Amino acid sequence: MTWEQPERHASVGSTNVEALADPRPGRVVVADHQSAGQGRRGRSWQSPPGAGLAISAVVPAVAPELMGWLPLAAGLAAARALAAGEQPVDAALKWPNDVLAPLVDPSPGQLAVLEARGRRWGKVAGVLAAVAGTGDVVIGTGINVDHAPEQLPVPTATSWRLARGGDPLPQGARGALLDAYLEGLATWHAALAAGDARAVRTAYLEQCLTIGQEVVVHRPDGGTTTGTAAGLDDSGALLVDGPGGRTVHHAGDVEHLRPK
Numbered sequence: 001m002t003w004e005q006p007e008r009h010a011s012v013g014s015t016n017v018e019a020l021a022d023p024r025p026g027r028v029v030v031a032d033h034q035s036a037g038q039g040r041r042g043r044s045w046q047s048p049p050g051a052g053l054a055i056s057a058v059v060p061a062v063a064p065e066l067m068g069w070l071p072l073a074a075g076l077a078a079a080r081a082l083a084a085g086e087q088p089v090d091a092a093l094k095w096p097n098d099v100l101a102p103l104v105d106p107s108p109g110q111l112a113v114l115e116a117r118g119r120r121w122g123k124v125a126g127v128l129a130a131v132a133g134t135g136d137v138v139i140g141t142g143i144n145v146d147h148a149p150e151q152l153p154v155p156t157a158t159s160w161r162l163a164r165g166g167d168p169l170p171q172g173a174r175g176a177l178l179d180a181y182l183e184g185l186a187t188w189h190a191a192l193a194a195g196d197a198r199a200v201r202t203a204y205l206e207q208c209l210t211i212g213q214e215v216v217v218h219r220p221d222g223g224t225t226t227g228t229a230a231g232l233d234d235s236g237a238l239l240v241d242g243p244g245g246r247t248v249h250h251a252g253d254v255e256h257l258r259p260k
């Protein structure tokens, strides 16, 4: 995957909508602010001007049975990008593609998404993928870059800056993060396009905090399933072992229950 020079906007409605209007593979739309950012499951994605980074990158579709890995691979690329470079944080994943960072000196209103590996974690980035009319895929990733505590959109959010201790990030950090994310996304996409999900799966599982935990899955049909997150199937779907047996979840929101 060779990326075009990113198209940069100070502000735009939604980078995903922009990219979907002309979904050429390799196209990258970037904005520091979105006035109508879209989140998963019909929610909005909000970030004050200048604090966030919105990226929509267009990739060719992969084999139908591997398509479920694409958004997971994007979360993985974002987590790895945050964990690398000159301003690294200990990033992790919540299935399917929420990117988490440790809460450092949380402000009074800040809440953890989950507790694992001896730390409390907040959401630092999210992914929303959309299939274009051409069959190509727009992968939208929103990263909370420079938010101060009072700028966080929800109590369970955090930002790269806050995970680094709270001082504003140096000049150039945002560009380095974008480059690292796009490089990772291209690598994982190439593996999937070659028909092999094993590398994505192994790397994803290393960074996913959901597996082994007690969860409630809020399903797209409005219902819930409670149980232990047991693993991922070959398509990247979440396997949950509950009182009624094993269930397979291709989509949904995972709520982590507090450890007993």
Ligand SMILES: O=C(O)CCCC[C@@H]1SC[C@@H]2NC(=O)N[C@@H]21
Binding pocket: 013, 014, 015, 016, 017, 034, 036, 037, 038, 039, 040, 041, 043, 045, 053, 054, 055, 056, 098, 125, 126, 127, 128, 139, 140, 141, 142, 143
């Ligand atoms: O709900 C989520 O966690 C997913 C959020 C995805 C936000 C990104 S920002 C770039 C792209 N443009 C959008 O309108 N949404 C996605």
